[in-house]
Amino acid sequence: MPTQTPIAPSIIVHGGAWAIPASQTVASREGVEAAASLGYDLLNSGASALDAVEAAVRALEDNPVFDAGVGSCLNSAGGVEMDAAIMTDSVEATIRFGAVAALSNACNPISVARAVMERTPHCLLVGEGADAFAKEVGAEGASVEELVTPAAVEEWQRFKRYSAAVNDLFNSGHDTVGAVVRDANGTLACATSTGGITYKRVGRVGDSPIIGAGLFCEDGVGACSTTGHGESILKVGLARTALLFMESRSPGQAAEVALAKMKKRTGGCGGIVLLDNNGEWSADFTTTKMAWAAVGKDGVLKSGIDREHLKL
Template sequence: MSKVEPVVVIHGGAWAIPEKICDASRNGVKLAARKAYEIVKSGGSALDAVEAAVILLENEPVFDAGKGSCLNAAGEIEMDASIMDGTSLKAGAIAAVTNINNPISLARMVMEKTDHCLLVGEGANMFAKECNVPSVDPSTLITEDCLEEWKTFQKYKSAVDSLINSLTIGHDTVGAVVMDCNGRIAAATSTGGITGKRVGRVGDSPLIGTGTFAIDEIGGVSCTGHGESIIKICLAKHVICLMENGMNAQNAVEQSLQFMNSRVKGAGGAICISASGEAAFHFTTERMAWAIAKANVLSWGLDPNEHNTEMMS
């Protein structure tokens, strides 16, 4: 017996998404939203739904997470992910992991099988082995497009920052926030980071309260965009704090991203569900692929002011 109308919000990263992958990005977030919505509609948990949605996004090479992750300065993949259960506030995260297909599932194992919240680098890989997570050849996670981007980065890395910033280098992150039929909220975020990042650089995605946060009494958030800016204002918790003080979800994400822009000059995006079931998203980058599933309607978009809907039944 459903007590609450379930809600799903998905993002596929806030950045200057090039034309050629716009449709694939739209399709990816729509598929993930449908998958998560199916799970919660049939009584599944918010936690299962965000994990399943993010797995789909990680497996889709068009997104910078799992397969299709950006390459670091050494030309290697290092992936970060986090997941949080808004009921217990249990959280799990991994960072700088090199050789697994689905970082979000390893993050969930950290949450469920250890006393810790965050494992990084070699230690995270050791834990993956202990959990019998298949280790894959990192080269199978690298796509042609990411390699091209990395080569462009290599070519320009000695140039001034402004030049590097003017290239559409470094795409960004996937995430999901879900409220299930019991009013439980979960959030999950996964990323390959930014092209040319230093070895060992960790962005906002695996950091609880920064890239991901969920607390049933208030809401859930997943962030994307310039990781270092998101860290400096602790974006996810910032959104939660505004909502705790009575602001609605839409105003809270908009005001938080405006604050990030004015205080540290950072662009990004965020998705959010409030305890009352309000779904919200906003981005200050050129584009962000997003999708919302609620009341059997799927909404999605990518360009500013783009808003499509279709029935889901």
């Protein structure tokens, strides 16, 4: 039996690409660092890519500074509708993907997405059907009051007064947490979770739970999670576009070219975390800021939030 070189695991997480206000930069950076460290420690203890990526995204969902799980934005009716998705691919197994959209009653939408993947023959459940499924599988429930933070309410009230300004918020791309992981077996996984955009129309779903747009992974190529202006990300299928570019480019070049293509074709801005099959990675964005943190093959935690911290 040939001796295999052990694979050093990697994880990169993001907390959303948007115009993060100064009051939230410290908490956002600490939040992504904590999530990346948690995921990496799990990987180092032999956890699967799926377990690590779910744990990292749960940590981001539980952190009220991020717009996912607790801290989700409110829709135009003052309700919460969350979207999440998880995906894994490895040469030994089939492609696995699960997602929820317009879910309103669970603390951790990413775990409900995983349950869709593991406990149904389906990939995507939406709306009331997703809520009913979350209850059925015993996902930890949450009322709107428990999910909503004072900051989210304040933002909602501001947009209610000035609803003409909603397009400004769309263009600022306030949404989504995500993670990409390679485990010690070389298996790839990715995940995204979001509360969407403040004052969004009831039932609006962006890119986050959509395979190929908010996330994509392909064995032998890599894994990607995206954030930013959801409708632009959907139209160009940003996550898959980044992976396609990575077939002939480094992760840093692929992220840059993919974001440039989106900007050119849709005018939209966003961010990408990207990992190739060798554990090389990139975090890049065209918004003002994006909180990201990574532990790569060298085991060193890195993070950033401004353009000068960019890891291309």
